Amino acid sequence: MFGLHYKLEKKAIALVLAIIGVSSIGGLVEIAPLFTIDQTVEEAPDMRVLTPLELAGRNIYIREGCNACHSQMIRTLRDEVERYGPYSRAAESQYDHPMLWGSKRTGPDLARVGDKYSDAWHAAHLNNPRDLVPQSVMPAYPWLARTPARIDDLGQHLRRLRQLGVPYTDAMIQNAVADAAGQVAPNTDRGWGVAERYGEATNLRDFDGQPGAPTEMDALVAYLQMLGRQTNIARTPASEGAE
């Protein structure tokens, strides 16, 4: 074996090929099957897609690096299930490009934070967390409520996600900008359009309490209120494919 190596280390190209060969095995064995084995992601027929406004909120969540301190992955451990809710299923993040499972909980897990607090709570908390939770070390995000959300290019966002396999319809893509504004204007034609395209369960509200065009606060709160509400699969008892 060492004799062989004695020869190998005299040839740079052979060394390069050997390194590539030896190092690629692990990734191939562990990653490739995840795309082919059907049980990897459970079937979730009731799975909803994010509305354009919720997607804009998700992109703000990414932009601000929220995932550095908040996970969105409840592990299959008793204390986590009791603290945060049913453990996370693979299907719940199947449309997440990229996933936001996170790796650190400087703050609590957010996988099921949707509907846990009121919109007003979220808006006040994001504006300054210490107004509501004095011991909190979370940063304040006061600029969210005064910054209009960028919604003019959301159609392109939806189109790209559809290319990656997220089931957005043509109508959703065409109406993306109107739907983003409509989600914060309930009981208007635009608002009903959102309900028609994304389902009755969609949250149609003025999330930040300020009338008018959606702000970044609207978008982010809309996203947070939807977390864990895209499908009910985790709340239905022992579905196939789950351990």
Added chain:
Amino acid sequence: MIRELTTGQRQAALAFLAFFALGGLFLAAFGRADPIAGHGWLVLAVALISLFAVLTRYYDPEPAADRSAEYYDAPVKTGIIIAMVWAVVGMFVGDWVAWLLVNPNLTFVDQAWASFGRLRPVHTTAVIFGFGGNALIATSFYVVQRTCRTRLAGHLSPLFVLWGYNLFCLLAVTGYLWGINQSKEYAEPEWYADIWLVIVWVAYFVLFLRTLARRKEPHIYVANWYYLAFILVVAVLHIVNGLALPLSWTQAKSYSLFAGVQDAMTQWWYGHNAVAFFLTAGFLGMLYYYLPRRAERPIFSYRLSIISFWGITFFYMWAGSHHLHYTALPHWVQTLGMTFSVMLLVPSWASAGNALMTLNGAWHRVRDDATLRFMFVAAVFYGLSTFEGSFMAIRSVNALSHYTDWTVGHVHAGALGWVAMITFGAIYASVPWLWKQKTMWSPRLVEVHFWLALAGTLIYVFAMWNSGIIQGLMWRTYNESGTLAYSFIQSVEAMHPYYIARAVGGLFFLIGALVGCYNIWMTIRAAQADHVLEGDTPESAPRAALEAGR
């Protein structure tokens, strides 16, 4: 640096920079409705400043036509200086965000760029890619020339690799502050910065391979196996993990090709092996050259180097899934990740043992020479943190440690104790060699830096061990009535004293780096003032001294 280029090479540099400026202008003009325009202007500014720098020295005397009898050290010197600048920037921001966790109101400005979430990736990128990456590029240029007894294969390409790489780092950190972040951990820059890094990296690989091809030694020395593995595998990881669909060619935002569980596995296959091949393999390359040379002892065992090299190259790539225990990732992948992580201890300890055994017979030097002591402590922390890593990868341990500060402590035991210590050792060894001085300007300041760095590391790591384990236990503690005993916010409150200790430890480490910068600066100044010693050349450097009997 431009003095080392011939007129033809200066012209080529001007043409490239002009083309590059146009690229920046294109992004700035067509992307003006998007944050990408800022990066267009940044590229344009960098190109114009570089153009100006080349033009002002355009008519300087040309170098001799054949310089193969000398080493090409200008990019090494520049790389070391840039690495130290990034070290100070990265550690300053790191300590800054550490204080923000002590008191979140320390932000002072009510601006988005100053918030924790945007500053944190500036810290990680500046220390890993800015400090670590530049140190790896600079030392790899130094080591490959000495161990192959040949000059770097090219004059423009080393400069392109070094400055192009730093442009990537600059795009990355400015992007985070402007809100450009694709959220993948340790791969936050967006698609266009990623593509740029691929171009730079291919040039790096070609340069390294061509230099190896010119070697005057029949065998490729161990350090170069590691540098080669670092270059190759980082390229593969970076390309696969970065696959994404941009909104358009003139918009910064992109969507990852992967989603959910597949994305999580790809991300941690990348993330863990960025640790393996960026922060371990590359720095082991550094260790295998600088430690034996400084200790003036040959590597303890050639066979142990072979076993540990291939062990690390093979086992590490399986270990990423231990970041996803108890998640929605299929159980079999978690188990494979855990198993290989435990097996990984064998090649890791073989490397650490090989390094420590090499010091046998040179312990008096370790005692007297702070530079060698930096390397010794690095090898010890390498052994400790690889043991800790294998331990934390065990599923039941991970149930407690995951999501807590213990992970942060583990990372910093590796990053401060191993990566930064070996780098400081290598830099303190190379600076006098490169600037042709007998020693550093002040060996006593090296000593001061050593103790500051060691104290800072220990304070940091102990604080995070404590806070992590307390956090993990508080989250899972039940009271007599069978309900959870603590709310989440109580665990946040309990962290407060440890967060203060951590920030103090980080401050020690930062001050140490500043002392290092001052010492390096004074050494360079002394080199300009005093007479300099004779440098080494491809003819003079005996490599055999590094190697054990085969």
